[in-house]
Amino acid sequence: MVESRPQPSQPGDAPSDASVPKVVVSRISLYLRELQRLESSGQHTISSGQLGTLLGFSDAQVRKDLGFFGQFGYPGVGYRCDELIRAMRDILGTNHGWPVVMVGVGNLGQALLGYRGFGRQNFSIAAAFDADPAKVGQTIQGIRIQHIDELAATVRDRSIRLGMIVVPAERAQEAADMLVAAGIEGIVNFAPVTLSLPVHVQNVGVDLAIELEQLSFAVTNKLPKPPTETPPA
């Protein structure tokens, strides 16, 4: 069907213009996750209404969100899961693999080293670093822990663009500075502090206690529930 559409633009290509709102991108991730589940359960097509219902959004919102990136649907039918999955991966940049470096291999870091969910979305932890000599040289979850001094060389040699900070709060800025110096372009920060970073370095913070605080507020104020998930802030 793709091949039958008129020519002005290739179906699925981006209107190559607009800066897309961040909240739209976070919903794209949710659509993708849901579509992957649907496809592996054998469903081949889905409408905006069905997809929205599964996630707690309106049909119009699903269509508008997709509309930021191109035209993917078939009127009267809906979307083909396989096509839409591929399109959303193109949008998010996850049709190719992303090696990631981890800084800090404590409890949480070790758990993340073994987390299967990263691979499923095409991320892999390519190297892990710590400053503690007792940890350096150990192999955990199949990854050999390197000394933090080797960070810059590894990032350069293996063209790694993303990093995760999994050190204690007091060390997080220091870790961030090293990642920036090494040329990393994006950071997921699990330490409960705000990093100060050059504007050209992207960052996403994940603060586990803050997630609980948001629940505490919601429960305390018996906030009427907006269905389903809460995308990251």
Next chain:
Amino acid sequence: MVESRPQPSQPGDAPSDASVPKVVVSRISLYLRELQRLESSGQHTISSGQLGTLLGFSDAQVRKDLGFFGQFGYPGVGYRCDELIRAMRDILGTNHGWPVVMVGVGNLGQALLGYRGFGRQNFSIAAAFDADPAKVGQTIQGIRIQHIDELAATVRDRSIRLGMIVVPAERAQEAADMLVAAGIEGIVNFAPVTLSLPVHVQNVGVDLAIELEQLSFAVTNKLPKPPTETPPA
């Protein structure tokens, strides 16, 4: 100070009306985190402009956000850190402790059992459950793992309102159903699936792969690094 303010409303009290936007509440958590850091570094007052700058928000936004909940500042001076911390904890509901149950004690669960950041914000993992008989009875990070069948009784007996789901994706809905049946009011879900829950149960999803996807998008679509100096005309 507080006692000197004119009477129309008690300082710090909520306009007790409005439904506060979720995004405002998430910023309140960031303000609180930053204030705690400031206070422990010895700073006693702060202006909206300073606080905003530290977090990347405008002064007006900080004031508007606080304005949803009351009046906390002193014109010409700013805010007193200690007062504001207490006020924000009142808002978020974290001036009292929150016991939390954890369902699923795999890699990630074990790491979270040892995470110090929860305690700092007044959360504590009161009990942890697993279905695997090999884990039940073990003590990890000082917590004795119980069998999942004991969940409902524990939640009831200890009046626990919040839970965390740390099981694999395939088991997450099942875990959610058990938490709901046990009377839990809010859930943090670390499994990469959308839960279906009764509207009266709050939930926050944390999907680690999605955080990386958001970075992937940001990095992929990032404008080429701007030359450092761009002074205005």
Next chain:
DNA sequence: CGGTGTGAAAGTTTTCACAGCG
């Protein structure tokens, strides 16, 4: 018919700008 894609309307959030206070 069932469903997409999309302008235009409605609603929400952010920024502006300024009166008022200590």
Next chain:
DNA sequence: CGCTGTGAAAACTTTCACACCG
């Protein structure tokens, strides 16, 4: 003076509603 608190304006996001398509 420096800063808060807050209406009013601007910007942005969501919902509506409908032409069009297979």
